[in-house]
Amino acid sequence: MAEMTLRVNGSVRELDVDPRTSLLDLLRERLGLTGTKKGCDHGQCGACTVLLDGRRANACLALAVACDGSEVTTVEGLGGAADGDEPHPLQTAFVERDAFQCGYCTPGQLCSAAGMLAERGPSAVTADLTDDPPLTPEEIRERMSGNLCRCGAYVNIVAAIQEAAR
Amino acid sequence: MNRVEGRDKVTGRARYAFEYPAEDVAYVHPVQAAVTRGRILSVDATDALATPGVLAVLSCAEPPALGSREDAELALFQSDQVAYRGQLVAAVVARAPETAREAAEHGVRIGYDAEPHDVLLRADHPGLYTPEKVNPGMPAETRRGDVEAGFAEAAVTVDATYTTPTLHNNPMEPHATMAVWEENGDLTLYDSTQGAADDRDTIAEVLGLPPERVRVVAPHVGGGFGSKGTTRPNAILAALAARAAGRPVKLALTRQQMYDLTGYRTPTIQRVRLGADAEGRLTAISHEAVEQSSTLMEFAEQTAAPTRVMYAAPNRRTTHRLVRLDVPTPSWMRAPGECPGMFALESAMDELAVAAGIDPIELRIRNEPDVDPENDLPFSSRNLVACLREGARRFGWEGRDPRPGIRLDGRWLIGTGVAASTYPSRRMASTADATVEDGDFVIRIAAADIGTGARTVLTRIAAETLGTAPERVRVEVGDSALPRASLAGGSMGTASWGSAVVRACEALLKNGERGTADTTEDVEGDTGFSRHAFGAQFAEVRVDLDTGEVRVPRLLGVFAAGRILEPKLARSQFVGGMTMGMGMALMEQTIVDERDGGFLNHDLAQYHVAACADVQDIDAVWIEEEDPHLNPMGAKGVGEIGIVGTAAAVANAVHHATGRRVRDLPITPPKLVG
Amino acid sequence: MKLFEYARAADAREALERFRPGTMYLGGGTNLVDLMRLGVARPDFLVDVTRLPYDTIDADGDGLRIGAAVRNSDLAAHPAVRERYPMLARAVLSGASGQVRNMATTAGNLLQRTRCPYFQDVSRPCNKRRPASGCPAIPGDHENLAILGHSEQCVATHPSDMAVALAALGAQVHVTGPASDRVVPIPGLHRLPGAEPERDTVLTPGELITAITLPPPPPGRSHYRKVRERASFAFALVSVAAVLDVDEASDTVRDCRIALGGVAHVPWRAERAEAALRGAPATEEEFVRAAEAELAEARPLPRNAYKVPLARNLIVRTLQELIP
Ligand SMILES: Cc1cc2nc3c(=O)[nH]c(=O)nc-3n(C[C@H](O)[C@H](O)[C@H](O)COP(=O)(O)OP(=O)(O)OC[C@H]3O[C@@H](n4cnc5c(N)ncnc54)[C@H](O)[C@@H]3O)c2cc1C
Ligand code: SF4
Ligand code: FES
Numbered sequence A: 001m002a003e004m005t006l007r008v009n010g011s012v013r014e015l016d017v018d019p020r021t022s023l024l025d026l027l028r029e030r031l032g033l034t035g036t037k038k039g040c041d042h043g044q045c046g047a048c049t050v051l052l053d054g055r056r057a058n059a060c061l062a063l064a065v066a067c068d069g070s071e072v073t074t075v076e077g078l079g080g081a082a083d084g085d086e087p088h089p090l091q092t093a094f095v096e097r098d099a100f101q102c103g104y105c106t107p108g109q110l111c112s113a114a115g116m117l118a119e120r121g122p123s124a125v126t127a128d129l130t131d132d133p134p135l136t137p138e139e140i141r142e143r144m145s146g147n148l149c150r151c152g153a154y155v156n157i158v159a160a161i162q163e164a165a166r
Numbered sequence B: 001m002n003r004v005e006g007r008d009k010v011t012g013r014a015r016y017a018f019e020y021p022a023e024d025v026a027y028v029h030p031v032q033a034a035v036t037r038g039r040i041l042s043v044d045a046t047d048a049l050a051t052p053g054v055l056a057v058l059s060c061a062e063p064p065a066l067g068s069r070e071d072a073e074l075a076l077f078q079s080d081q082v083a084y085r086g087q088l089v090a091a092v093v094a095r096a097p098e099t100a101r102e103a104a105e106h107g108v109r110i111g112y113d114a115e116p117h118d119v120l121l122r123a124d125h126p127g128l129y130t131p132e133k134v135n136p137g138m139p140a141e142t143r144r145g146d147v148e149a150g151f152a153e154a155a156v157t158v159d160a161t162y163t164t165p166t167l168h169n170n171p172m173e174p175h176a177t178m179a180v181w182e183e184n185g186d187l188t189l190y191d192s193t194q195g196a197a198d199d200r201d202t203i204a205e206v207l208g209l210p211p212e213r214v215r216v217v218a219p220h221v222g223g224g225f226g227s228k229g230t231t232r233p234n235a236i237l238a239a240l241a242a243r244a245a246g247r248p249v250k251l252a253l254t255r256q257q258m259y260d261l262t263g264y265r266t267p268t269i270q271r272v273r274l275g276a277d278a279e280g281r282l283t284a285i286s287h288e289a290v291e292q293s294s295t296l297m298e299f300a301e302q303t304a305a306p307t308r309v310m311y312a313a314p315n316r317r318t319t320h321r322l323v324r325l326d327v328p329t330p331s332w333m334r335a336p337g338e339c340p341g342m343f344a345l346e347s348a349m350d351e352l353a354v355a356a357g358i359d360p361i362e363l364r365i366r367n368e369p370d371v372d373p374e375n376d377l378p379f380s381s382r383n384l385v386a387c388l389r390e391g392a393r394r395f396g397w398e399g400r401d402p403r404p405g406i407r408l409d410g411r412w413l414i415g416t417g418v419a420a421s422t423y424p425s426r427r428m429a430s431t432a433d434a435t436v437e438d439g440d441f442v443i444r445i446a447a448a449d450i451g452t453g454a455r456t457v458l459t460r461i462a463a464e465t466l467g468t469a470p471e472r473v474r475v476e477v478g479d480s481a482l483p484r485a486s487l488a489g490g491s492m493g494t495a496s497w498g499s500a501v502v503r504a505c506e507a508l509l510k511n512g513e514r515g516t517a518d519t520t521e522d523v524e525g526d527t528g529f530s531r532h533a534f535g536a537q538f539a540e541v542r543v544d545l546d547t548g549e550v551r552v553p554r555l556l557g558v559f560a561a562g563r564i565l566e567p568k569l570a571r572s573q574f575v576g577g578m579t580m581g582m583g584m585a586l587m588e589q590t591i592v593d594e595r596d597g598g599f600l601n602h603d604l605a606q607y608h609v610a611a612c613a614d615v616q617d618i619d620a621v622w623i624e625e626e627d628p629h630l631n632p633m634g635a636k637g638v639g640e641i642g643i644v645g646t647a648a649a650v651a652n653a654v655h656h657a658t659g660r661r662v663r664d665l666p667i668t669p670p671k672l673v674g
Numbered sequence C: 001m002k003l004f005e006y007a008r009a010a011d012a013r014e015a016l017e018r019f020r021p022g023t024m025y026l027g028g029g030t031n032l033v034d035l036m037r038l039g040v041a042r043p044d045f046l047v048d049v050t051r052l053p054y055d056t057i058d059a060d061g062d063g064l065r066i067g068a069a070v071r072n073s074d075l076a077a078h079p080a081v082r083e084r085y086p087m088l089a090r091a092v093l094s095g096a097s098g099q100v101r102n103m104a105t106t107a108g109n110l111l112q113r114t115r116c117p118y119f120q121d122v123s124r125p126c127n128k129r130r131p132a133s134g135c136p137a138i139p140g141d142h143e144n145l146a147i148l149g150h151s152e153q154c155v156a157t158h159p160s161d162m163a164v165a166l167a168a169l170g171a172q173v174h175v176t177g178p179a180s181d182r183v184v185p186i187p188g189l190h191r192l193p194g195a196e197p198e199r200d201t202v203l204t205p206g207e208l209i210t211a212i213t214l215p216p217p218p219p220g221r222s223h224y225r226k227v228r229e230r231a232s233f234a235f236a237l238v239s240v241a242a243v244l245d246v247d248e249a250s251d252t253v254r255d256c257r258i259a260l261g262g263v264a265h266v267p268w269r270a271e272r273a274e275a276a277l278r279g280a281p282a283t284e285e286e287f288v289r290a291a292e293a294e295l296a297e298a299r300p301l302p303r304n305a306y307k308v309p310l311a312r313n314l315i316v317r318t319l320q321e322l323i324p
């Protein structure tokens, strides 16, 4: 077991973890934060996306011990309020636009979108690499492609993100 | 209306099966067969049992007592025979998930006596036979008139073979269960299932418990697309493991394990023959489907069934033949039968249109039947022609130059295609309960919301029946303790549950306090009509001349599915189905090792489902359809028809763009480059 | 996953000191943790090298120095990379997802292992994973495996996009090791499978990558193009990194660099094609001739023959687009 400290949604947790434990399993199995989902456990679906030190990351591929000293924001903390009762504009837009069906990819989509909106720089579809491109639907689609949605809610996800970004 | 559970889903509060808290919970990890067929000679779990934290090992070395072994996929550890590579043969229970997995993978040694096996589906397989029935209880073969004579008199014919690969449902939520044995011997399962009541019954039967001793809880399910429609081994394994460990046990199959253990869409080989006169009127239709099942059980998919209702032709035949291989048992996947079957039929119709020099929409209109062409029953409603016309108008079909391979934009070839969709409109008996509690209405029904929006649409149906605002109605679903209801499958959910909810609300209105309903009799009266939803799908594709990459800038579906009860949610269902259909057209396939039958690309990096970047403009609209012969709501299902026809529309557009007819899905760059 | 010990190294010395048999360096973990969970990698010790002082990009001078721990997304977003090495930015951006790129490091990206399906499945034999156990991909599924430089022992491909661009740019990999420091060029870091497919690179146990340096950007225009089965978040079927410098007065090729991804066990520098093009007219016919010269030695397997025309078309089209 290894000792570590993690700041999760604003509160500091002192933990003793098996070095094999992923950040995802730590959140879900130890801290009761089951909002973050496990879809593949291999970085391939994005359901586990959290903000790790402010940047979106796949919690399934992060070893918890390697996150010692880090700050994590999960879907539960996205809105800022600890009780999740102050919805983030993305959360509101997702509900309004019906940007999910089963809801299982949704927390990952939301955290990914929040992280994505804070990112600067080009993407694979940006024509001129020297500019920070405007957030067109094409840019959103490329940047959100690390989050699979088997229900096929992409059209509404893109619309919701556009709306929240306004 | 927004989804009533929307807030819970966007805040992470909605709990899925694996996420219920429990004291002192343990974890179980499966061990899978390393041979394709054979006998287990020995199970050595010494190392696993010596691992600190391991609580129990399950295997056929000590078969747990079961009540029924009828479903061989669920009769865990009862037999030493291995029926397919990846079958569940043992499992390790431990306090920590990391320990269970490591001990399962490295602490259990299984000795096998491998036997020769047979894993490849071929159209000339000597083991092919005609099953007695195909799902769900339909004849395997139908015939009318003289097909050969019909072809002989045809001015134009098409005779082509289409193949679809093994496909996996891949819901985002893995199949997961938490099993809790209560002190009195009752069992509670938090299970990711499409039908709490059926799941409960199956589990009780397999475990040899009376159904009332078992409760299945599943308020939120992270997709299923058919794969959670039948009880899967994870539920039984969790229950057995919890019994062995004497504490609650959780299990979520890994993505890789899901490929072997949760069903899949059978690969198909389909020969379609069409004959038509010079005006394009069909003289004969023949659709012969070849598919597989396992040695354990017969699962006979109704691949050619849609051909029985689509087009008029005096001479017709549909057949299904099956071969039993050393593979896992196939199961339901979104629009089983209709989806792969309509890829073949609607591709063939496009080929016929090209051969006859007739516009593909016009060809379909010319073959519109007055009554169900196989049983002469009237259609309760049928608006395929209206869908085709409306779609043509919105999509801008008019003036389309039918010549293939002539539209170039830079290095992209451009084409458009159309295909029809169909899906049966059925319902099943359900019960429901409506009460008034604290001034609000509460509806209870063991329905399932797997993302379809059932909770929301039932809220709407109840509110309309009760003449109240949806905010005053609370609908409880996803629990076998609620009044028994059918499962979420076959696009029957809304029709089945809605019927019960309407009746229960009507009863409540009559007596003021409480209403109950059982629709068994209503459903028995559903005869006398052929009931189906129809639709038309339009695709525009761009194909890179150099690389064979295909992009789909536009996909439009126009559907006639009875009354659309909740437009926002219905559109999501249609578009979701079309999105999956586009993935089926362009990228989805499970690659099977031809030598051992194992699924090779068993994850989400190698098995590609459509990603956000693949989806540009996908839209669905519908035409108003009044159908008094369905159910109190006048609704047909919307969950599956969206995936029916999409692949053909895309393939037809690829032909229009390139002149290349791809009859073997998916249409990947390797098939177009050259 | 086998139980292991985890330690975070503060500098290269500490990392090297901690290295003993059974140790692996941990970068972003996006490949290593993946492989550990699959049971493909079973280290006893992990030495986390992400906090080493190698997380900066130094753009002073003509070239560029990229620290080994620089995250892929930071690399692609760096102004000097975007302006002077756009092909590298494009290659990095075409790989994986936004999340993975935020985690993945430069060194880890170079050393990621093949995506051959058999390699990733410990229930199957694989010469790369278990030497001398056999290569089931050759008689089995190899649709996405190598057409160039493979051996009878292994037909795997190297999956990195970034490495393809680096191969075209002629990058240098700076390595520190128990014995000494050295510089290994790309191409040159990765090796062909030969009779030892278990060795992906020329690095020896314990060697630590500290940085990658790039020579000044080659003159001319450059591009990275990747073909895959879906529009994003998929590995390459075939990719090409190309730099073309055309003498506009004579319309002839002054110089060019071409590297291919998805075709070999290494990022494949297309030297024959380059040689065929130097001094040749910058025309489609010459591009075709050059591509065919390169692919003449391709030995496709029954199910990946499509990669030959795909690579050819991709080379030709990419060069065409680079004509000023
Ligand atoms: C779903 C998915 C999709 C992907 N798609 C693509 C794609 O399309 N294109 C692409 O190019 N890549 C793709 N990748 C791969 C990704 O780019 C790599 O996993 C990543 O770059 C590895 O970097 P890392 O820092 O996480 O390495 P790690 O996983 O930490 O390490 C990888 C290897 O490098 C070694 N290592 C790390 N740092 C050092 C060092 N400083 N010195 C010596 N050895 C070191 C480790 O010991 C290990 O052997 C994908 C990955 C995933 C999970
Ligand atoms: S190609 Fe290489 S990596 Fe793949 S199975 Fe063969 S030896 Fe293993
Ligand atoms: S669970 Fe982490 S990406 Fe799928």
Ligand code: FES
Residues within 6 Å of the ligand: A099, A100, A101, A102, A103, A104, A105, A106, A148, A149, A150, A151, A152, A153, B172, B222, B223, B451
């Ligand atoms: S909403 Fe079900 S997977 Fe996205």
